[in-house]
Amino acid sequence: MKNENYDIVIIGGGPAGIASAYAAKKHFNHVLIIERKDCLGGILEQCIHDGFGISRYNEELSGPEYARKEIAKLDNIDVALNANVYAITKDDELIKLSYYAPDGVHHIVAQKLIIATGCRERSAKEITILGTNPSGVYTAGEAQYYINIMGKLPGKRVVILGSGDIGLIMARRLTLEGAKVIGVYEIKNCPSGLERNIVQCLKDYDIPLHLSTTISSVKGRKKLTSVTTVKVDENMKHIEGSEEEIECDALIISAGLIPVNDMMKKLGLKMSPRTKGPIVDEHYMSSVPNVYCVGNALHVHNLVDDVSYTGERAATFAKDNLKERELIDVTFDEHISYVVPEVFDIKNIPPLVDFALRVKEEMKNITLKIYADEEVIFQRKYVKLLPPEMLLVKAKIKDDMKMKKIHLAIEKEDK
Amino acid sequence: MEHKLTCIICPNGCELVYDDRKDKVSGNLCPRGEMFAKQEILDPHRMVxxxxxxxxxxxxxxxxxxxxxxxxxxxxxxxxxxxxxxxxxxxxxxxxxxxxxxxxxxxxxxxxxxxx
Missing domain, CATH: 3.10.530.10 (CPE0013-like)
Structure with a gap:
């Protein structure tokens, strides 16, 4: 069987993969994107709302428009569509993978690999809801596909469980398309989505948001007929007697996103229990040398602009053949829930380092500081930070700076 | 009077305060927040x-x-x-x-x- 050789292969043709590809093309001759679906652009095709591209293009574009602009930057790059990777290994030097596509099976040998497989939704099966198994229960992304691509309404009276951004955006879409959204129910005591989506998707249309409330059971033999909501206490235990039955014909679940990690597991990448993605260093390189991970496959981002940025950065780092690595753990204080990169290669420190992080709880009037040993290499003040908002900051590193420790801290201002 | 509102122009979602007597906006990180707050109180606009x-x-x-x-x-x-x-x-x-x-x-x- 004949092998096809590439300098760099990118798995996934969404925004992270597209940006990886055009950035890689500046440094490599033979670049291949492998995409499972029949077109590039990933989930952007069904995200018809606006707000994409604010930082990258200084415009508020819809998802398909943003995808079109990014795809236009691809030049002389091989793209395999309807292509599924079924085997992948790495030896000391090379990555070997096989995929099947409509034109047959392909065996690829590559120097470098970027995993840009995006994320998936937490499904109804992953959260505990008792009762029957009727039709009419969708994830927010499924409902989005149903409405925005197929042109059909999933229901006339809709309940939304979870206040993630896609759920909020679907609440507005369903209302504008003529359905009644009875309410959004969130088990936590604060919303999961961005504040601006609470305002423009819920408040604008008088859709109630019920915090500390979840759905305990569903009813309906074939088709969903009702759901039962229940309030929860601070330990997320159901409060007896607070149940309420609500008639509805659709339940939409917006309960979080998780990196798609099957490719990473096949390659034996070290995974992070915090992000559910792989552990990478400041070059976006995983525990396996020359295997990189970007976008929502790395950790779930808020903004596509940031997703595209990670793709560009990783592909640019991929051009360097690094010295042997020496990895240390990036540490952070108790106010932060996670930081990417989780490890730091102190033998190959680049001049600019990206840090993505989220806070554990709402914080006001604070300063984020990044320490390299005892020296502050980055600091910025924030009026307010919320857990749903991912921060992406870029720290400049002086030439020949040596360090043995990297630490992120959130310090409260003295008033 | 003072109006409290969340800016929806970008994902920062600044918490704005608009004082209509002084016609003054605070809490915004950029000039777009000021424009948003004034328009939002007088005559709110949205993209469709x-x-x-x-x-x-x-x-x-x-x-x-x-x-x-x-x-x-x-x-x-x-x-x-x-x-x-x-x-x-x-x-x-x-x-x-x-x-x-x-x-x-x-x-x-x-x-x-x-x-x-």
Missing amino acids: TALVKTKFSSTPVVSVRLNQKIKKKDIAKVMKAIDEMIINKKMKMGEVIIKDVADLKGIDVILTKDVE
């Missing part, structure tokens, strides 16, 4: 994105948006006009499908996808 039916089975609906934001109170009538439209020919992203939608001067509905 929506779907238009086509007669093609391969793409039963295509996505559209307006060329600019409109008054919040006009959203319903714009949605109605968009809902009544059916596209019956191949068209390209960026093309105008309804000019001056719902008799709003200068407000056009444009395609955000190709009709293939």
Whole structure:
């Protein structure tokens, strides 16, 4: 069987993969994107709302428009569509993978690999809801596909469980398309989505948001007929007697996103229990040398602009053949829930380092500081930070700076 | 009086305070927040994105948006006009499908996808 050789292969043709590809093309001759679906652009095709591209293009574009602009930057790059990777290994030097596509099976040998497989939704099966198994229960992304691509309404009276951004955006879409959204129910005591989506998707249309409330059971033999909501206490235990039955014909679940990690597991990448993605260093390189991970496959981002940025950065780092690595753990204080990169290669420190992080709880009037040993290499003040908002900051590193420790801290201002 | 509001221009979502006696905005990280707060109190505007039916089975609906934001109170009538439209020919992203939608001067509905 004949092998096809590439300098760099990118798995996934969404925004992270597209940006990886055009950035890689500046440094490599033979670049291949492998995409499972029949077109590039990933989930952007069904995200018809606006707000994409604010930082990258200084415009508020819809998802398909943003995808079109990014795809236009691809030049002389091989793209395999309807292509599924079924085997992948790495030896000391090379990555070997096989995929099947409509034109047959392909065996690829590559120097470098970027995993840009995006994320998936937490499904109804992953959260505990008792009762029957009727039709009419969708994830927010499924409902989005149903409405925005197929042109059909999933229901006339809709309940939304979870206040993630896609759920909020679907609440507005369903209302504008003529359905009644009875309410959004969130088990936590604060919303999961961005504040601006609470305002423009819920408040604008008088859709109630019920915090500390979840759905305990569903009813309906074939088709969903009702759901039962229940309030929860601070330990997320159901409060007896607070149940309420609500008639509805659709339940939409917006309960979080998780990196798609099957490719990473096949390659034996070290995974992070915090992000559910792989552990990478400041070059976006995983525990396996020359295997990189970007976008929502790395950790779930808020903004596509940031997703595209990670793709560009990783592909640019991929051009360097690094010295042997020496990895240390990036540490952070108790106010932060996670930081990417989780490890730091102190033998190959680049001049600019990206840090993505989220806070554990709402914080006001604070300063984020990044320490390299005892020296502050980055600091910025924030009026307010919320857990749903991912921060992406870029720290400049002086030439020949040596360090043995990297630490992120959130310090409260003295008033 | 003081009005508290969340800026929806960008994902920062600044918490703004608009004092209408002094005509002064605080809490904004950028000048767009000031413009947003004043307009939001006087006459709130929103972008509308929506779907238009086509007669093609391969793409039963295509996505559209307006060329600019409109008054919040006009959203319903714009949605109605968009809902009544059916596209019956191949068209390209960026093309105008309804000019001056719902008799709003200068407000056009444009395609955000190709009709293939």
